[in-house]
Each structure stands twice: as structure tokens, then as C-alpha cells.
Amino acid sequence: MQPSLNAGADGVEIRWPDGTVGEFPYIWLRDTDPAGFHPQTGERVFDLTQVPLDITPNATELTPEALVVTWDAGSVPSRFDLDWIKAHRPGQPRPDAADLAPVAWRAALGGEGVPRHDADSITGSDAALGAWLQDTKRFGLSIVTGLRDSTEAGLEVARRVGHLRETNFGLTFEVVSKPDPNNLAYTSDALPLHTDLTNQELPPGYQFLHCLANEAEGGGSTFCDGLAVAEDLRARDPQAFEVLSTVTVPFRFHDSVTDIRSRKTVIALDSRGRVSEICFNAHLADILDLAPAQMTPFYRAYRQLMEMTRDPAYGIALKLSGGEMVVFDNRRVLHGRQAFDPSTGFRHLHGCYVDRGEWDSRLRVLDRAARG
Amino acid sequence: MQPSLNAGADGVEIRWPDGTVGEFPYIWLRDTDPAGFHPQTGERVFDLTQVPLDITPNATELTPEALVVTWDAGSVPSRFDLDWIKAHRPGQPRPDAADLAPVAWRAALGGEGVPRHDADSITGSDAALGAWLQDTKRFGLSIVTGLRDSTEAGLEVARRVGHLRETNFGLTFEVVSKPDPNNLAYTSDALPLHTDLTNQELPPGYQFLHCLANEAEGGGSTFCDGLAVAEDLRARDPQAFEVLSTVTVPFRFHDSVTDIRSRKTVIALDSRGRVSEICFNAHLADILDLAPAQMTPFYRAYRQLMEMTRDPAYGIALKLSGGEMVVFDNRRVLHGRQAFDPSTGFRHLHGCYVDRGEWDSRLRVLDRAARG
Numbered sequence: 001m002q003p004s005l006n007a008g009a010d011g012v013e014i015r016w017p018d019g020t021v022g023e024f025p026y027i028w029l030r031d032t033d034p035a036g037f038h039p040q041t042g043e044r045v046f047d048l049t050q051v052p053l054d055i056t057p058n059a060t061e062l063t064p065e066a067l068v069v070t071w072d073a074g075s076v077p078s079r080f081d082l083d084w085i086k087a088h089r090p091g092q093p094r095p096d097a098a099d100l101a102p103v104a105w106r107a108a109l110g111g112e113g114v115p116r117h118d119a120d121s122i123t124g125s126d127a128a129l130g131a132w133l134q135d136t137k138r139f140g141l142s143i144v145t146g147l148r149d150s151t152e153a154g155l156e157v158a159r160r161v162g163h164l165r166e167t168n169f170g171l172t173f174e175v176v177s178k179p180d181p182n183n184l185a186y187t188s189d190a191l192p193l194h195t196d197l198t199n200q201e202l203p204p205g206y207q208f209l210h211c212l213a214n215e216a217e218g219g220g221s222t223f224c225d226g227l228a229v230a231e232d233l234r235a236r237d238p239q240a241f242e243v244l245s246t247v248t249v250p251f252r253f254h255d256s257v258t259d260i261r262s263r264k265t266v267i268a269l270d271s272r273g274r275v276s277e278i279c280f281n282a283h284l285a286d287i288l289d290l291a292p293a294q295m296t297p298f299y300r301a302y303r304q305l306m307e308m309t310r311d312p313a314y315g316i317a318l319k320l321s322g323g324e325m326v327v328f329d330n331r332r333v334l335h336g337r338q339a340f341d342p343s344t345g346f347r348h349l350h351g352c353y354v355d356r357g358e359w360d361s362r363l364r365v366l367d368r369a370a371r372g
Numbered sequence: 373m374q375p376s377l378n379a380g381a382d383g384v385e386i387r388w389p390d391g392t393v394g395e396f397p398y399i400w401l402r403d404t405d406p407a408g409f410h411p412q413t414g415e416r417v418f419d420l421t422q423v424p425l426d427i428t429p430n431a432t433e434l435t436p437e438a439l440v441v442t443w444d445a446g447s448v449p450s451r452f453d454l455d456w457i458k459a460h461r462p463g464q465p466r467p468d469a470a471d472l473a474p475v476a477w478r479a480a481l482g483g484e485g486v487p488r489h490d491a492d493s494i495t496g497s498d499a500a501l502g503a504w505l506q507d508t509k510r511f512g513l514s515i516v517t518g519l520r521d522s523t524e525a526g527l528e529v530a531r532r533v534g535h536l537r538e539t540n541f542g543l544t545f546e547v548v549s550k551p552d553p554n555n556l557a558y559t560s561d562a563l564p565l566h567t568d569l570t571n572q573e574l575p576p577g578y579q580f581l582h583c584l585a586n587e588a589e590g591g592g593s594t595f596c597d598g599l600a601v602a603e604d605l606r607a608r609d610p611q612a613f614e615v616l617s618t619v620t621v622p623f624r625f626h627d628s629v630t631d632i633r634s635r636k637t638v639i640a641l642d643s644r645g646r647v648s649e650i651c652f653n654a655h656l657a658d659i660l661d662l663a664p665a666q667m668t669p670f671y672r673a674y675r676q677l678m679e680m681t682r683d684p685a686y687g688i689a690l691k692l693s694g695g696e697m698v699v700f701d702n703r704r705v706l707h708g709r710q711a712f713d714p715s716t717g718f719r720h721l722h723g724c725y726v727d728r729g730e731w732d733s734r735l736r737v738l739d740r741a742a743r744g
Contacts, residue, residue, distance in 0.1 A: 011664070023664040027671050032659055042626060043556055043655035047564075048675055049682065053668070091663035094622070096633070166535045168733070184415055192419075201729050202574040248643045250466065254414060259736035260729050261468070263643060271620045271635060283415035287404050291463035292383070292395040296425070299399050303420055310421065357573050357632050361540070364631035 003082065005062045012060050014067065014085070022089035029069050030055050032088070033078035097367030098360035102332075103138045104228040111318035115142040119325070122157055129160055130366040133359065136206070140333040141223055143318075144325040147210060151350040154210030154325050162358025165204050167197060168258045175209065175349035177342050182255040184283055188216075188342045193224050193309045193334035196353075198279040199251040199286075201262045204353035207330040211320035215345030221326060222336040224314040226278030230267050233305060234275075240301035245269055247298055250286035251279070261286065266302065277331045280309065309334055320349075331356065375454065377434045384432050386439065386457070394461035401441050402427050404460070405450035469739030470732035474704075475510045476600040483690035487514040491697070494529055501532055502738040505731065508578070512705040513595060515690075516697040519582060523722040526582030526697050534730025537576045539569060540630045547581065547721035549714050554627040556655055560588075560714045565596050565681045565706035568725075570651040571623040571658075573634050576725035579702040583692035587717030593698060594708040596686040598650030602639050605677060606647075612673035617641055619670055622658035623651070633658065638674065649703045652681065681706055692721075703728065 001017040011025035036046025059070040067085055070077040087095065105113070115135040121128035122144065136142040147153040155172065158164060164171050169183070177188040184191060197203045209221075234241040245267040252261045268277035290298055308314065317338070320326060328335060330353065340347055373389040383397035408418025431442040439457055442449040459467065477485070487507040493500035494516065508514040519525040527544065530536060536543050541555070549560040556563060569575045581593075606613040617639040624633045640649035662670055680686065689710070692698060700707060702725065712719055 010668070025664055025667045028660060028667050031671070038556065038655075041555055041655075044657060045556075045655070048654065048671070049678055053672055053675060088659050088661070090661060090667060092661065094659075094661055098633075162540075163538045166538065168534075168730075183413055184410060184417075201727070254736075257737060258733045259740070260733045261470075261736075262729070282420065283410075283413075283417070285416060287460050287466075288400060289460070289462060289464065289466055292397055295397045295400050295462060296382070299403070299420070300425055303425060307421055355573070357634070358540075361630045361632045364626075364633075365629060368631070 002064065003062060005060060005067070007057075007060045009056075012067070012069075014062070016086060020086060020089075022086065024067075024085070024090065026055050026057060026069075027051075027053055028090060029057075029078060029080070030071070032080075033069075034080070035076065035078065096364070098137075098363040100134060100137050100363075102140065102227055104231060105139060105225045106228050106314050107312060107316060109139075109316055111316055114316070114318070115139055116145055117142060119144050119147045119153065119157055123160055126366055126369065130363070130370070133161065133363050133366070136327055137329070137359065137363070140225060140227065140329040142327050143320075144327060145323065147323050147325055149212065149322065151210065151212065154208055154350055155352060157325065157327075158208045158352050158354050161206070161354045161362050163354070165353040165355045167200065167204060167353065168253070168260060172350060172352045175351055176347065183253075188219075188340050188347075190339035191336045192282065193222060193315065193336040194281040194283065195226070195278055195334055196281070196330050197253070197284070198264070198281040199253040199260050199262050199284045202355070203277075203279060204330050205356035206327060206354045206359055207335070208325055208327050208352050208354070209320070210325040210350045211322055211348075212350055213322050213346045213348045214320055216340040216342055216347045217344040218338050219340030219347045220317045220319045220338040222315055222317045222338065223326075223328065224309055224316070224334045226280065226309075226332050226334050227275055229305065229308045229314055230275045230278060233308060237301075237304060239297075240304045241267065243297050243301040244305060247290065247294065249298070250289055251281065251284045252286040253284055266305065278334065279331075280305070280334060282306070329356070374436065375434060377432060377439070379429075379432045381428075384439070384441075386434070388458060392458060392461070394458065396439075396457070396462065398427050398429060398441075399423075399425055400462060401429075401450060401452070402443070404452075405441075406452070407448065407450065468736070470509075470735040472506060472509050472735075474512065474599055476603060477511060477513075477597045478600050478686050479684060479688060481511075481688055483688055486688070486690070487511055489514060489516055491516050491519045491525065491529055495532055498738055498741065502735070502742070505533065505735050505738070508699055509701070509731065509735070512597060512599065512701040514699050515692075516699060517695065519695050519697055521584060521694065523582065523584065526580055526722055527724060529697065529699075530580045530724050530726050533578070533726045533734050535726070537725040537727045539572070539576060539725065540625070540632060544722060544724040547723055548719065555625075560591075560712050560719075562711035563708045564654070565594060565687065565708040566653040566655065567598070567650055567706055568653070568702050569625070569656075570636070570653040571625040571632050571634050571656045574727070575649075575651060576702050577728035578699060578726045578731055579707070580697055580699050580724050580726070581692070582697040582722045583694055583720075584722055585694050585718045585720045586692055588712040588714055588719045589716040590710050591712030591719045592689045592691045592710040594687055594689045594710065595698075595700065596681055596688070596706045598652065598681075598704050598706050599647055601677065601680045601686055602647045602650060605680060609673075609676060611669075612676045613639065615669050615673040616677060619662065619666065621670070622661055623653065623656045624658040625656055638677065650706065651703075652677065652706060654678070701728070 117132040489504040642648040
């Protein structure tokens with residue numbers, strides 16, 4: 001059975017035999033004509049200012065494969081493949097191989113529930129790379145195992161995704177205790193759960209921490225899923241959730257050579273209202289500058305979230321061994337560490353970041369290749 | 373004359389002789405105690421969960437230099453320098469050397485009105501570096517002159533600001549016409565005014581285009597101040613401005629190895645309602661996916677903005693010579709180029725990006741150093 005076409009004043013309606021209905025405004029059809037895209041670069045070259053907003057066609061027609069729109073006698077008709085136009089119905093989310101449903105997790109996951117993937121497989125096979133990318137995106141966290149004892153080994157895995165995200169701490173960084181630290185990570189103190197670099201306009205996406213040595217007493221790694229915490233807060237205390245997802249607060253990092261500041265909400269939502277990001281870092285929270293009347297509601301909501309991150313119902317702990325690398329979405333999963341005693345052994349992690357954009361791009365390109 | 377102190381149930385009020393009044397909630401004072409910050413890293417180490425939200429002090433007192441808050445018999449009182457606490461009154465914008473009032477410009481600026489700064493001065497003197505950073509941020513555009521004939525010369529200037537922003541086009545890029553382009557910039561076609569990489573979650577901030585050769589016929593550079601266009605649109609057609617600053621639309625770049633997508637508004641506003649960003653790139657605008665009823669209002673507003681960018685009232689054109697480098701805020705100033713004829717001579721620009729975060733950080737650090 002063929003779909004049916006109904007041409008109106010502003011656009012056409014197509015009804016497919018399976019009940020799907022699409023409404024396609026004429027100006028959208030003109031702007032979306034496949035002939036208006038550059039044959040090599042795929043970029044739109046059609047110039048919207050060259051047609052009137054209320055453009056109407058001379059004729060519209062359905063063939064067995066296509067919708068054909070004839071604009072005027074002199075121009076080539078626009079031709080839209082019927083499957084393509086069904087998938088691109090205005091008002092529908094576009095299919096996206098990177099749009100994976102997240103698995104929110106709590107303490108019950110345990111260190112043993114964290115997805116584990118082998119480094120050699122990831123570097124050697126696109127299928128293994130894709131499976132690891134998907135798992136890590138769904139859980140926000142994974143462990144890569146079997147890395148050789150070289151800082152290059154972790155970077156090789158990271159570069160399978162895309163280029164590294166440089167920050168003021170460099171392209172890569174060493175987490176060891178340092179004599180003159182500019183950051184608490186570089187001490188042997190415990191670090192409560194946090195997300196990194198909330199003072200940046202775009203905090204780094206995925207963080208890679210390759211464990212080269214972890215022989216000191218203590219120094220376990222702790223994680224909690226900010227998505228689970230935020231969703232539970234939304235259910236439990238909608239008012240606190242509202243404050244944290246709408247009120248922007250200042251973050252700042254400064255040392256002798258930098259002073260990087262950004263204002264943002266602690267919880268960010270995407271255009272569909274889903275939690276897209278957690279920015280939670282008490283160390284980098286700048287002196288609060290809200291109006292006095294906003295202070296108490298903010299502190300109440302913020303303290304509530306902070307207490308939830310400490311709640312044993314959410315956190316997991318694991319002690320990385322040499323040759324393991326933890327990979328997590330720094331904009332979703334909070335990380336921390338237990339204090340360690342540097343006199344009892346060496347603790348050395350080598351870190352880098354790859355942003356979410358590169359992660360999602362790789363998921364899409366692998367999916368495209370897998371579909372041939 | 374001394375300020376006066378009035379302690380209430382939730383906080384203290386301080387009135388300065390010059391009429392300034394500050395309200396300081398107790399929970400804010402406890403959270404902001406200078407002793408709660410790490411002496412070396414400057415990061416907050418005070419743990420908010422350790423005190424009740426409704427904390428009240430045993431005593432508050434003004435000395436000639438400080439506000440002193442005594443919490444309880446066992447703990448060291450919090451001590452706030454009076455000048456410091458006046459500058460950090462809740463509800464006041466924090467002084468920020470990077471918060472420079474922008475100069476919105478239109479065609480009358482002309483190519484000759486673009487601020488020009490000398491490369492050797494920028495690389496050799498912090499004062500010259502600061503003056504150039506300020507000018508470029510205020511106008512969104514400057515020309516650096518006197519670069520030697522080496523791609524390194526432009527990068528040296530860029531690295532005076534901070535590290536380069538890598539993208540899928542590399543850490544640096546060459547704008548020349550290429551046989552198999554993945555981007556219209558790499559053809560000899562005219563490029564209408566646009567901002568780069570709107571398909572990235574964070575489009576690159578400042579763009580550096582170092583001209584090594586521009587001997588072909590044509591190939592002039594064009595610019596327009598997106599801030600001026602947006603502010604004029606806000607005044608002229610508030611409804612269009614509202615649509616463009618609230619409706620998110622999809623952007624996408626894809627080639628054989630990447631597929632990077634992002635959704636954003638064409639005009640972004642900061643928390644004070646000021647225009648903070650323009651994302652305008654018809655080439656990277658993905659197939660529009662708005663609901664059918666949203667299509668016409670969006671196309672109307674978008675087309676309006678697009679026509680304004682073509683209006684001679686806004687644009688300036690200049691032809692860069694070898695040894696000149698144009699530097700502009702890619703998230704504010706639109707750039708384009710006139711077509712050129714590659715058979716008449718060589719045109720070669722070498723480009724890179726440095727993000728706004730690094731720019732603002734350098735402004736603050738230079739300002740701090742200048743104040744001693």
C-alpha cells in the first residue's frame with residue numbers, strides 16, 4: 001500500500017499505511033531539498049534568503065519512491081526519498097547512535113558491577129571499541145584492563161576515541177603527591193566526591209585515569225552516579241532540584257598563571273528536561289554571590305545534594321591496580337579518593353580527558369560503518 | 373567614620389559611611405570564612421555538611437579592620453577583612469578584569485577602524501599583550517601586524533594567550549583550496565558570513581588567521597559584528613529575537629571520520645540577559661527538526677537575522693596581506709570571504725583557535741600582575 005498525499009496551503013501532509021503521519025511545511029521542503037547540499041562536503045549551500053517565506057509549489061506528487069515538489073516551471077523539482085522523509089518528519093527526534101539510554105546506578109552496583117573491557121581488544125577491534133564506548137556511556141563508568149606499564153598505553157586507548165582535551169593542567173596530567181600543589185588532587189589528602197574543572201565553561205567530558213602504581217596504604221577510588229543522585233533528588237525534593245537546575249553559581253580556579261572562572265547551574269537539563277550534567281565541586285565553588293534572599297534556598301538545596309553524594313546508598317569504592325584504567329563521564333559521575341599514606345608506597349595515576357563531542361562522534365561513525 | 377553592624381536572626385547587616393549596605397547571612401559567613409580555604413591551593417576545604425543550615429554565632433563584632441564572628445567557645449572565630457567583605461557583598465557582581473564592556477560596531481568602523489597591534493610588541497611585552505587582549509575582546513576583532521613569514525609566527529602570538537583549542541580539523545589548520553575538500557573553507561568559493569563549528573558543544577572562541585600569502589584575485593575577508601546585529605534585532609523585532617534566543621536547533625558536521633552534532637540557540641544570553649554568543653552557520657545547520665507549528669516562526673526570525681548579516685550597514689571588508697593576522701571572537705563576530713581565482717595567485721591562511729576561558733584568564737592574570 002502506498003502512502004497518501006494531501007497538499008494544503010502551507011505544506012503537505014503524508015499518511016503512511018502504518019499510521020505514521022508527517023506534516024511538511026513548504027519552506028522546510030525548499031530549505032531541505034537534497035540538491036541544496038554540497039556534493040562533496042555535505043554542507044548546506046542553498047540560500048534561504050533567495051526564496052520567500054510563504055513559498056508554495058506549482059505541484060506536489062508522490063511516486064512509489066519519492067515525494068516530488070515542483071516549485072516553478074524553470075527550476076529542477078525537489079525530490080525526497082520516501083524513507084528518508086519519513087525518518088525526518090518535523091517534530092520527531094532524529095535517530096542518533098550516540099543517544100543511548102543511561103543506566104543510573106547506586107551502591108548496589110559495587111566495584112564488581114563496573115563494566116570491564118580489555119585494552120588490547122579496544123585498540124585492535126572496532127567492534128570491541130564500540131562495545132566499550134556504549135557501556136561507558138550507558139554507565140558513565142568503566143574499567144579498562146590489561147594496560148602495559150607505560151603512560152602511553154592509556155593515551156593509546158583514549159586516542160581511539162578522538163583527540164585529547166587540553167586544560168590548564170596540560171594535555172595529560174600526573175596524579176601523585178607533589179611538594180607544592182596547586183590542586184588538592186596533588187596532595188595525599190582524601191578527596192570527597194566531585195566533578196573536575198567545573199570552573200571551565202565546558203568541563204572536560206570523559207576522564208581517563210591510568211593506574212601505574214597504587215602501593216600506598218589507602219588511596220582507594222570512590223565514585224557515585226550524579227545522574228542517580230539528581231533523579232532521586234528530583235523525586236524527593238522537587239524544590240531543591242528546581243533551585244539547583246536554574247540558579248547559576250560561580251566557580252573559579254586560580255594559581256600563579258591562571259584564573260579561570262565560569263558560572264553555571266549545579267544540575268543542567270537538556271532541551272527535553274533530562275539531566276545532562278552535574279557540576280559539583282565544593283573546592284572550586286567560588287564565594288557565593290547570590291542575592292541575600294536566594295542564599296538560604298540555595299544552601300539548603302546544595303547541602304541536600306552534597307549529603308546525598310556522601311550517602312552510602314550511592315557510592316562505590318574500588319582500589320585500582322597497576323595496569324587498570326578507570327574511564328568515566330566527568331560531567332555525570334562524581335569521583336573521589338580515600339586518603340593515602342605516601343610513606344607506605346607509591347601511588348601514581350596518569351590522566352587525560354576526551355570530550356563528549358568526540359565520544360559521540362566515534363559512536364556514530366562506528367555505527368555507520370557497522371551498517372555498511 | 374566606622375561602618376555600623378546590626379546583627380539579626382539570619383545574618384548581619386553592615387552599613388558603610390559611604391551609604392553602601394551589605395547583608396551577610398550567617399550560613400554564608402560560615403561557608404566563606406577565609407580559614408576554610410587551603411593555604412596553598414586556594415581551594416575551599418571547609419565542609420558545609422558539618423554545620424547546620426541555621427547556624428548562628430555567639431557573637432559578632434566590628435574592629436577597625438575586620439568583621440569578627442565567634443561561632444562557639446571551642447572554635448577559632450572567623451575574621452573577614454572589611455574591604456574584602458565590602459567587595460564581596462552578596463548580590464553584587466564580582467569585580468572581574470575580563471568583564472570588559474563590548475564595543476558593538478557596524479559598517480562605519482571600516483577596515484581602517486579595526487584595532488591594529490604589532491606582533492613583536494605582543495610577544496615581547498606584557499603591557500602590549502594586555503592592551504591587545506583588551507582591544508580584541510572589546511571589538512571582537514583585531515589585526516596583528518608584522519608577523520614573519522612562518523606559520524610558527526602566528527602560533528607564537530596565540531600561545532601568549534594560552535594553549536590552542538584542538539578540533540576535528542586539527543590543532544592548527546591551513547585555509548587553501550584543496551582538491552577533495554571536506555569543508556567549504558577549503559574551496560575557492562565565496563563564503564557568506566558565519567561563525568565556525570557551531571556543531572560543537574562549545575564552538576571555538578578566538579580564531580587566529582595568519583595570512584602568509586594573498587596574491588589571488590579576490591579573496592577579501594569580510595566581517596560583521598553579531599553583537600550589533602543581535603542587539604538591533606532585539607530592538608527592531610523582539611519576537612524574532614525571542615525565538616532565536618530560546619528555540620534550540622540542530623547543527624552537524626560530518627565527513628568520513630567524524631559526525632559531530634550539537635543543539636543550540638542561534639543567540640545565547642548570559643544570566644544577566646546580555647548577548648553572550650551568536651551561532652550562525654547555514655552550512656552546518658542540520659535538517660530542521662522543530663514541530664511543524666514552530667517552523668514558520670523560526671524560519672521567519674532566522675531569515676530576518678540572515679538578511680541583517682548581508683545588510684551593507686553591518687559588514688566590513690579588508691584584504692589581508694602577507695604578515696598580517698586577523699584575530700576575532702568566533703562566538704561573536706561573523707566572518708566570510710569573497711570568492712577568489714586560484715589561477716591568479718596563491719592564497720594561504722594558517723589558522724588556530726584559543727578559547728574564551730584562556731583569553732579571560734590571561735586578562736585577569738595580567739591585571740593582577742599590573743596591580744602588583
